[in-house]
Amino acid sequence: MNNQDFEIKELFQKYKREIADNGFSEKVAENIRFDVIPLWSYIIIAGSMLAGIITLWFLGFWQALPHYITSFTQEVHNIIYQIPPQAILNCYIICPVLLFGVFLLLFWYFDRIRQW
């Protein structure tokens, strides 16, 4: 490095300054949070939950719940050995699948939130 190069380097080093964070890292953290969980995922989660609740309501899941608990083994037997009626399918297959899906989505959602 010759003399003039050294002068240029000196000039650069003279104006080299450390920039204080001043909330910059917090802004980045906030932006990452919203970037990782984009709006469309909120819409999907809310939509799935709503669809699940409406479906359960129309299927009369709550009315079928006591029956579901007491005669579970019998209905499993029926499902295995004979073609089950639509109502039984609704109560024993579709509803648990929907419920499971909703809880899975909720778990995923809260897990993402928890990380922040």
Place this chain on the structure above:
Amino acid sequence: MSNFEDVKLIGKVLVLGDKRSFDQLVLRHQSPVRRFLLHLTNGDEALADDLAQETFIKAYIHLHNFKGISKFSTWLFRISYNLFYDYQRSRKDQLNEDLEVAGATIEIESDNTKELANDLELALSTLKAEERAIMLLFYMEELSVDTISGVMQLPVNTVKSHLHRSRNKMKTFLTTNGYE
């Protein structure tokens, strides 16, 4: 700045999903990245901070692509330069007026630029954006020519010739402005 510490923090982010470790990485590297972008944008603090934020967000999203061959800081410089380059391309007409060669008679207009109005800023204003980036990485951030070639995705010889040309431009400017 320890590269080992960076690798440890990156590992925590990738393996444990520990976001606090990424906060640590931002705290460790925000100053050089923001400084580089601040000088690159001719002292436009708001623009430099926006680009710096985008840099870290992009780094977070693509962290799994960081192979650890280069330093984390070098990788960040590369992302920030690419973002600046994209920004510059998208607003080429406007930036042509603001950032391209203005000669030694550059006039300082914005408040931000006034704050940073010093010999270095004026000398840098005489350079093209690409040349400015190379000078900043070489003289201010003290990166080697090989590393700069990786950051800017240019052949080593091109970096060397840019460096030579920019140095001469700056020397001419400084000589005509009272430096020996």
